[in-house]
Amino acid sequence: MDIYRAHVLCCGGTGCSSSGSAQLIQRFEEKIKENGLDKEVKVIRTGCFGLCEAGPVVIVYPEGTFYSRVKVEDVDEIVSEHLLKGRKVQHLVYSDHATHEQNANKALADINFYKHQHRIALRNCGVIDPENIDEYLAFDGYKALEKALTTMTREQVIEEILKSGLRGRGGGGFPTGLKWKFAAASQADQKYVACNADEGDPGAFMDRSVLEGDPHAVLEAMAIAGYAIGASEGYIYVRAEYPIAVKRLEIAIGQARDYGLLGKNIFETGFDFDIQIRLGAGAFVCGEETALMRSIEGKRGEPTPRPPFPAVKGLFAKPTMLNNVETYANVAQIILNGADWFAAMGTEKSKGTKVFALGGKINNTGLVEVPMGTPLRTIIYDIGGGIPNGKKFKAVQTGGPSGGCLPAELLDTPVDYDNLIAAGSMMGSGGMIVMDEDNCMVDIARFFLDFTVDESCGKCAPCRIGTRRMLEILERIVNGKGEEGDIEKLENLAKTIKATALCGLGQTAPNPVLSTIKFFRHEYEAHIRDKKCPAHHCQALLNYVIDPEKCRGCTACARVCPGGAISGTVKQPHSIDPAKCLKCGACMEKCRFGAISKV
Amino acid sequence: MKSLAELEAIRQKTLNRINLRQEKEGEVTRVVIGMATCGIAAGARPVMLAFMDEISKRNLSHVTVSQTGCIGMCRLEPMVDVIVPGQEKVTYVHMTPEKVGRVVAEHIVNGRPVEEYTIGAAEK
Numbered sequence: 178m179d180i181y182r183a184h185v186l187c188c189g190g191t192g193c194s195s196s197g198s199a200q201l202i203q204r205f206e207e208k209i210k211e212n213g214l215d216k217e218v219k220v221i222r223t224g225c226f227g228l229c230e231a232g233p234v235v236i237v238y239p240e241g242t243f244y245s246r247v248k249v250e251d252v253d254e255i256v257s258e259h260l261l262k263g264r265k266v267q268h269l270v271y272s273d274h275a276t277h278e279q280n281a282n283k284a285l286a287d288i289n290f291y292k293h294q295h296r297i298a299l300r301n302c303g304v305i306d307p308e309n310i311d312e313y314l315a316f317d318g319y320k321a322l323e324k325a326l327t328t329m330t331r332e333q334v335i336e337e338i339l340k341s342g343l344r345g346r347g348g349g350g351f352p353t354g355l356k357w358k359f360a361a362a363s364q365a366d367q368k369y370v371a372c373n374a375d376e377g378d379p380g381a382f383m384d385r386s387v388l389e390g391d392p393h394a395v396l397e398a399m400a401i402a403g404y405a406i407g408a409s410e411g412y413i414y415v416r417a418e419y420p421i422a423v424k425r426l427e428i429a430i431g432q433a434r435d436y437g438l439l440g441k442n443i444f445e446t447g448f449d450f451d452i453q454i455r456l457g458a459g460a461f462v463c464g465e466e467t468a469l470m471r472s473i474e475g476k477r478g479e480p481t482p483r484p485p486f487p488a489v490k491g492l493f494a495k496p497t498m499l500n501n502v503e504t505y506a507n508v509a510q511i512i513l514n515g516a517d518w519f520a521a522m523g524t525e526k527s528k529g530t531k532v533f534a535l536g537g538k539i540n541n542t543g544l545v546e547v548p549m550g551t552p553l554r555t556i557i558y559d560i561g562g563g564i565p566n567g568k569k570f571k572a573v574q575t576g577g578p579s580g581g582c583l584p585a586e587l588l589d590t591p592v593d594y595d596n597l598i599a600a601g602s603m604m605g606s607g608g609m610i611v612m613d614e615d616n617c618m619v620d621i622a623r624f625f626l627d628f629t630v631d632e633s634c635g636k637c638a639p640c641r642i643g644t645r646r647m648l649e650i651l652e653r654i655v656n657g658k659g660e661e662g663d664i665e666k667l668e669n670l671a672k673t674i675k676a677t678a679l680c681g682l683g684q685t686a687p688n689p690v691l692s693t694i695k696f697f698r699h700e701y702e703a704h705i706r707d708k709k710c711p712a713h714h715c716q717a718l719l720n721y722v723i724d725p726e727k728c729r730g731c732t733a734c735a736r737v738c739p740g741g742a743i744s745g746t747v748k749q750p751h752s753i754d755p756a757k758c759l760k761c762g763a764c765m766e767k768c769r770f771g772a773i774s775k776v
Numbered sequence: 777m778k779s780l781a782e783l784e785a786i787r788q789k790t791l792n793r794i795n796l797r798q799e800k801e802g803e804v805t806r807v808v809i810g811m812a813t814c815g816i817a818a819g820a821r822p823v824m825l826a827f828m829d830e831i832s833k834r835n836l837s838h839v840t841v842s843q844t845g846c847i848g849m850c851r852l853e854p855m856v857d858v859i860v861p862g863q864e865k866v867t868y869v870h871m872t873p874e875k876v877g878r879v880v881a882e883h884i885v886n887g888r889p890v891e892e893y894t895i896g897a898a899e900k
Contacts, residue, residue, distance in 0.1 A: 180832035182824070182841040184797055217828065239796040239806075239840040263811050263843030304797060314783060315790035323780060436778045444780060 181219040183260060186236040188303065190225030190389050191382070191421055192543075193232040197249065198222075201233055204249050208256040218260050224390015226303035227544040228290050231271055236303075243288065245271035273562070293560050295522070296546045297530050298346075298383070298506035302390030307425050310432035313393040319438050321509035325401050326446045329512075334405040335361055338508065340516035342528030347373055347464075347501030348579065348605045349681070350527070350594040356498055359488035360406040363496035368408035370399050371492060371499040373469060374415035374422070377461040378577025379628060381608035383532040384502035386544055388415065388422035391506065392429035396452060398508035400439065403450040406498050411452040414469050416459055426454055461578075461632035465680045466499050468634065479636045480680035501606070503532055523549030527593035535561045537610040538568065550591040553583065557611060568613035572696070576605025578625045578632075579685030581692025582618060601692040603685070617714035618697040619704055623651040625689040633682065640683030643674040647690060657717045659705035664694060713775040716760045720776055725750035727772035734764035734773065792837040805839045805884055807831075808857040812846035818853035819872070826873035827856075830880040839884060852898060858883055867895045
């Protein structure tokens with residue numbers, strides 16, 4: 178057995194990989210060898226730690242020193258100081274945005290970002306080496322499968338999931354136990370278990386992180402589900418845009434087969450189960466369950482009307498049980514710790530924890546997992562570290578293109594499925610995009626609708642034609658050509674689309690528009706009536722002006738203007754010709770006297 | 777295919793290997809070796825390797841080995857602190873790889889510090 182005195186954990190998730198963690202790992206290995214430490218110090222590539230903002234992240238154990246934004250050239254210093262001489266490299270240690278406190282002598286769990294979190298689905302992400310099944314086993318891996326197969330009946334497994342109150346983490350929030358029960362009740366010669374890893378909401382990346390950081394958790398849960406409903410085959414439908422996740426899943430499936438945790442006669446109980454991967458080409462609609470199953474079958478990814486529900490007639494016309502990645506990531510823990518343990522967390526109707534992907538105008542961009550019922554304010558300010566550059570919070574968008582924007586008045590809303598719907602948004606897959614005073618809410622609505630129009634499969638008219646008409650109206654408004662009655666037209670169209678579209682994509686597509694009208698109607702009205710964008714975001718509705726009092730006539734703006742719109746003589750106040758102005762903002766950036774502003 | 781017992785064995789073995797990543801204060805015995813220039817010059821590295829070797833031979837999953845800087849008494853290097861939870865810290869001085877076996881066996885495993893190697897004995 179190889180014992181090392183120190184482990185260097187480098188994040189190998191997509192976020193940190195894109196900021197160069199692969200080169201870091203290579204450099205660490207070279208330098209450690211060069212210093213003759215390769216028998217004492219081990220480098221491990223883990224999944225995502227969640228604090229992507231501070232990436233690439235490196236943690237050195239046993240001290241638990243948290244280094245952030247590590248560059249290749251910093252590696253030499255960490256090796257020669259910390260690993261060789263045992264002195265922490267203070268200037269690379271993570272420091273908190275809000276408190277500027279360094280964690281040098283604190284455990285990871287004491288950092289503000291982690292302090293309020295409770296990690297169940299992400300428990301192994303950033304802790305284990307996802308490409309090594311032994312490490313997963315060491316953290317109670319496959320114990321739940323063992324427990325289910327050897328000590329529980331199928332009914333007991335389903336009952337446990339039902340009692341836990343676990344609901345689908347992909348967005349709908351349907352009780353997971355019920356889904357399992359329906360699929361178990363269907364009679365057929367063949368049933369399927371499927372995993373929806375077609376994560377499509379802009380800004381959401383929790384499923385990717387689970388697959389990258391803890392792929393065996395999903396495999397184990399799918400095997401448990403297969404046992405519970407009587408299925409022997411499983412499919413994971415994952416986007417081809419997630420190459421690291423796909424690679425780690427393939428490795429994990431291979432290792433699980435080698436150990437006999439997938440395949441024939443698992444634990445000699447007579448239960449057979451195996452899993453295949455299917456790659457999606459990135460169509461948003463394929464995250465919808467019926468379209469996803471058509472795509473697995475090799476057909477065009479288009480939704481079909483329900484009923485029949487997948488639990489009755491799904492994949493290859495056989496009963497199929499489809500759950501989201503994050504839902505599966507909770508299953509093994511529920512079987513191991515019991516339904517009561519899980520149900521003790523969260524709110525009355527939403528149990529357990531939820532992972533959120535924080536993005537947009539927020540200091541700690543990253544992944545967080547909190548108990549259901551945690552107020553938005555805690556997530557955004559205490560964990561997320563608040564809004565950068567001293568700007569004012571305006572809204573938070575939850576639920577991606579199917580969700581809505583919630584204003585500052587609702588910051589104290591406890592986050593769970595029902596509260597978010599009551600507030601006019603939805604949980605969705607858990608993306609949270611924070612917006613500050615510079616974001617125009619009409620333009621945000623236009624952005625999300627632009628996305629759904631692009632991604633609509635075109636099968637049903639309300640979605641194909643209706644969302645396009647809504648987008649046209651929104652584009653008119655942000656271009657300063659809005660008319661009286663546009664808001665009412667939008668509301669009318671939205672109502673019709675919601676009531677008549679075939680699948681979830683269309684039924685929820687108007688939500689970003691409706692919620693912004695509900696909470697930010699004054700911004701719509703300002704665009705339409707006054708032809709002004711209150712956030713000074715919409716280019717067609719703003720002008721750059723020079724304040725003659727503040728202008729020193731340095732000519733910096735005139736020199737940088739690509740359109741030749743600025744005129745004036747040296748040491749005299751300049752002025753901008755609105756007819757020539759391209760509204761690029763270059764002059765404003767260049768001005769050292771703060772004389773240029775948007776009106 | 778692995779049997780249930782084999783899986784359990786893999787679990788235990790791996791846990792020993794990765795135990796230092798779990799932040800469990802109060803359960804872990806820490807061996808801290810002074811490894812500044814003075815310590816390294818006096819031969820701290822072979823001492824540390826001897827500790828790691830002994831710990832892995834005995835499968836002691838609750839022990840971590842780590843380094844620290846100069847403790848200030850360079851003439852007594854190599855120095856090693858052994859911190860058993862619930863007990864007072866014990867500082868060993870003038871350590872050699874040969875002395876390591878006794879410290880692990882008597883102090884870390886059986887809870888009785890090796891008095892004659894400690895700083896108290898050296899300073900008498």
